[in-house]
Amino acid sequence: MTDAFWTTLIASFLSAVAALSGVALTNSHALRRHQAELQEKLRGQQREIIAEIVLAGRQWASRQEIWVPAVSKMNRNDLMEYAQTDSSKAMGDVLERLNVAFVKADLFIPNGSLKDEITWLAEFVQTFPSKVIGPVMENREDFDHVILGLRAVDMFSRKLLGMSRNASTRLGVQDPATKGKPDRLRQLFKGVPKVSRRGKGV
Template identity: 30%
Template sequence: MADTTTWAIAVSIASPIISAGAALTATRMTNARHDNRATLDADASRRRVDRELVVDVLLPAREWTQLMEVLLPVFWKMTHDDLVEFVDTDTGVRQREIIERRNVAITRARLFLSDPHLRETVGKLASFLNDYPDAVMGPIYKDKHDLEVVANGLAAIAAFKDRVDTLETDAIAMLTEPATPSR
């Protein structure tokens, strides 16, 4: 009888301990899954924001590139008075709007992109644009007799376009959503 009583006492003591241990283990497993899900959600949210920032840079940068490929030779042929008049044309207004959208998008991307490589690539675009007025437009306005300044300007715009394409390629590689595992 003593053995049965001892066994009953042991079971009555061990049973709540085992139940509590099982409950704690289940809670830990649930919390770990929840933490993992929260991390995955945060990563997905970060990638989504980064993609939006990159797209905001890509669209006006490409639009500006296309416009400048057409306008650069025209600017080379314009007189000072033509340039003054150009500012108020529909194309001049459109150019300013594109430049403003592009500059705002680049600034936002440089400040808010979480990926350092993409931020650096956007920084290279910004550097090019900082140098652009002196390096490209200066010679276009000053040397109206040397067609080579137009070729150099178009080459610079092509290099900018390549950097924009690199940004897109890198963003696709870095920000594509990973495949979700089957449940």
């Protein structure tokens, strides 16, 4: 075979390799771009969830600041009448929004310090009736329980503020130390109607 033949063959081979390399690089770039777009979309969903927790959490706390002193002066009949009022319905709506946001956080927020803070907030809200409202009602003559209740609400508000301030630097980040550990937030809302990953109830 002549030198011209080998030269042509090698040139063809190198052209084919270059073409394949170009395709591989293009596909790799497209894949990285797609992954980046998915990550940014996820962060956007996470930001929306955090915003809803903060907004509903503030509304919930402001209502509890009124409710804690008020409930200390109510008897059973007063409570039954209050349950039929627009104010009671509004409080229930805020609580529902907050709980839905907590359930979404279970789906979209990875394990780590941010999710731990959200779990603390969720547990606080879930146990508030038994740990705060119950003792206030059982000790109507003792205003100290009202003070303790208001302090608890203030602590919730401060925790909520701290979570919101730190959230932007921790979105989408999972702490390796928490990987594989039981998810307390998921256990807390076990049995609550599921929320799809599109953010709508199912």
